[in-house]
Amino acid sequence: MDKKYDFRKTEREMQALWEKEGIYRYRNGREKKVFSIDTPPPTVSGSLHIGHVFSYTQAEMIARFKRMQGYDVFYPFGFDDNGLPTERLVERDGGFHAADMPRSQFREKCMETIESYEADFRKMWQSLGFSVDWSLQYRTVSGLTAKISQRAFLDLVRQKKAYMKESPVLWCTQCRTSIAQAELEMKEQETTFNYLEFQAGEEELLVATTRPELLYGCVCVFVNPEDERYRRLAGKMAKVPLYGFEVPILTEEEASMEKGTGAVMCATYGDTADVGWCEKHGLAYREVIRPDGRIAEHVPVIGGMKVKQARAAIIEALEQAGALARREELTHLVAVHERCGTDVEIIPSNQWYIDVLSQKQRFLDAAEEINWHPAYMKSRYRSWVENLKWDWCISRQRYFGVPFPVWYCKNCKKPVFAEADQLPVNPMEELPGKKCSCGCEEFLPETAVFDTWATSSVTPLINARFGESDDRSREILPMGMRHQAHEIIRTWAFYTIVRSLYHTGSIPWRDIMISGFVLAKPGEKISKSKNNAASSPMQLIETHSADCIRYWTAGARLGTDTFFSEEELKVSKRFLNKLYNAAKFAGMHLEDYRPDYGETVRLLPPDLWILERVKEASGEAAAFLEEYETGLARKKVDELFWEDFCDYYIEIVKERLYQPEKHGEAERRGAQHALYHSLLGILKLYAVYIPHMTEYIYQSCFRGFEGAVSIHQLLWQREKADELLLEFGGHLKETIGRVRKEKTEKQMSMKEAIPELVITCPGKLRKLFKQSETDIRACTNAAAIIFRS
Secondary structure, rough: OOOOOHHHHHHHHHHHHHHHHHOOOOOOOOOEEEEEEEEOOOOOOOOHHHHHHHHHHHHHHHHHHHOOOOOOEEEEOOEOOHHHHHHHHHHHHHHOOHOOOHHHHHHHHHHHHHHHHHHHHHHHHHOOOOOHHHHOEEOOOOHHHHHHHHHHHHHHOOOEEEEEEHHHHEEOOOOOEEEEEHHHHEEEEEEEEEEEEEEOEEEEEEEOOOOHHHHHHHEEEEOOOOOOOOOHHHEEEEEEOOOOOEEEEEOOOOOOOOOOOEEEEEEEOHEEEEEHHHHHOOOOOOOOOOOOOOOOOOOOOOOOEEEHHHHHHHHHHHHHOOEEEEEEEEEEEEEEOOOOOEEEEEEEEEEEEEEOOHHHHHHHHHHHHOOOEEEOOOHHHHHHHHOOOOOEEEEEEEOOOOEEEEEEOOOOOEEEEEHHHHOOOOOOOOOOOOOOOOOOHHHHHHOEEEEEHHHHHHHHHHHHHOOOOOOHHHHHHOOEEEEHHHHHHHHHHHHHHHHHHHHHHHOOOOEEEEEEEEEOOEEEEEEEEEEEOOOOOOHHHHOOOHHHHHHHHHOOOOOOOOOOOOOOOOHHHHHHHHHHHHHHHHHHHHOOOOOOOOOHHOOOOOHHHHHHHHHHHHHHHHHHOOOOOOOHHHHHHHHHHHHHHHHHHHHHHHHHOOOOHHHHHHHHHHHHHHHHHHHHHHHHHHHHOHHHHHHHHHHHHHHHHHHHHHHHOOOOOOOOOHHHHHHHHHHHHHHHHHHHHHHHOOOOOOOOOOEEEEEEHHHHHHHHHHHOOOHHHHHHOOOOOOEEO
16 A cells, blocks of 8 residues: 555546446346436536535445445436526527527537536546446437437327316416426515405405506406405406406405405416416406516507516506505515526416326325335425326427427317337427328427426436337336435426326335435525535545545435535545555555464454454444435444544554564464454445545455455445444443543553553453453553453
């Protein structure tokens, strides 16, 4: 081993070794049981930050752990490179807008951009030492992925689970596309309650609304049938202020008697309640807001204006007309598009949907079949499913994505679907190759593309090459584990469960591992949009080492958020220095070690104890890793290394290693044997966390004896530890610890001799202590040792 560890040189060398030897290559389950991992494909929307490193590395540790438990690990990596986030990136980098050029030209620019970003992303993951089989890499916009996505869509059409209809849809006027319920965020906004004077015959009827710009879209006024204030008005007509047309006054049990005046304006469409009421009462649509976010030109007073401008203008007009009774300031929650923060509108549109509302119980039942880690995350999923109000809208009016394999007959407007052998197909560039059932041969292509979640929700199918000649569904489905962040439980987790149940009849994975966020400060997660990550992952790796970053990522409990600053890495560096120095010490004393010493080796109780502690720690760490608790597992390994191995065992056997003439050659060889096997056991445990340094130490000190090309091909010990030896070790540490404490309190050097050491121990441990007397005397510098029960 080199005197000083050069992480920049060594980490590159170890990565080259792994690639050359194919250490992480999936073997198709030919010799071992398969453990498959559904890895979240990072969105190609800009640079990565420490938050990505945090969650992805925790999951990568599980891949390494499973491999060292004897599994053939199917560990792919993908890139989510289609949809709005990528479009925004390309527009920002290129300084142009997708709408200003032919779609084919924009797509070419998107492909050029994502190739560059994906290369950088892959380099970063490789620099972190990810044990990915890169031959399994996929892209959500590739030809194969498009083929599988389109095949899955046609499967849903056949099942009557996918359908098209014109209906009110959540719409982002900034992105100019439909969105799904899962893409909403609720944001507090300051606004006003405006009390408008409607006229009901000879009576004035005050109606309060926060959306006066929708006044032209008013289709009725609702009152609660139990509200005595308005019972006499039910069934009559009300004249809309400013515009003068009349609308009916109807009763509705859901109309709140406490909010505003109790008389509710129903307009198309102010919110989801309006949508439900219009459908329930058969109320016609009146257009106000256009898809571009402007008021329709035919709307008097405010036509052509943007929504907020129109709101101010109509309030002024109402005041001038004497129809605004009063205004009240209030703060309320408004639904915004999570991608851009724009207030979401509801407008009618032709869109494609996947039926989820009719199967809510099925999706709730699926949650019980999946092991959630941490377990409390399941309640977030259940709450989302229970509160679903819309079917899943999967069509987007965007440019860069997987196209729908659909045309529409120019004559009868009926949808015509692509045949299986046409996939993947782009209907804007190709024709269906058949007549419509009505005999027409002219078609209009579907111009929408799949929502990005509609493609990433089939990652298990993409990994399985669903429907291809080399379909490996039987090998890897259901997948062993999915890892993801908690904020996309409502999207990626839910949507994947939906798609898997519909396409395979089974859950997509047995376990789901849900990580927390990295926070820049309390309540603020590190993100690209906030630009609050001080250094890029590559800068951190080049400055501090991949192993240093990796060790830090395992410091938090699963599912919990954590803070990050570069100061946090001091702990990692101290640990890495300690491990390297301990390995150098061991290497120095193992230069003449031979594993075939045979009967010339005498293992003393401290040697036997440390070997049993490795077994115990291996079992404890494995139990936590089976629950995906990388941090709690690391704590168990740290206790073994720092306390038992470094603070006690090495100090106990030092003299035996240095002075065989005093202790005996067989006893020295016993210490060598225990040093070799305990350090190797510790390295195997840490190989999950810091793969580069552990590999380097293995190559330097152990490969010649072990035979395996890489430490990552070795298996953890899973034997039960000897309880008597563990109890002995606990008493031994306590004894030595008391001596150290007393010397410290008396300001004595640890090397200073003490005349007598009295050891009190249970009778069952007396023999072990007697056999360890020379080691104890050497470690404590006790002139005499007296044993008492």
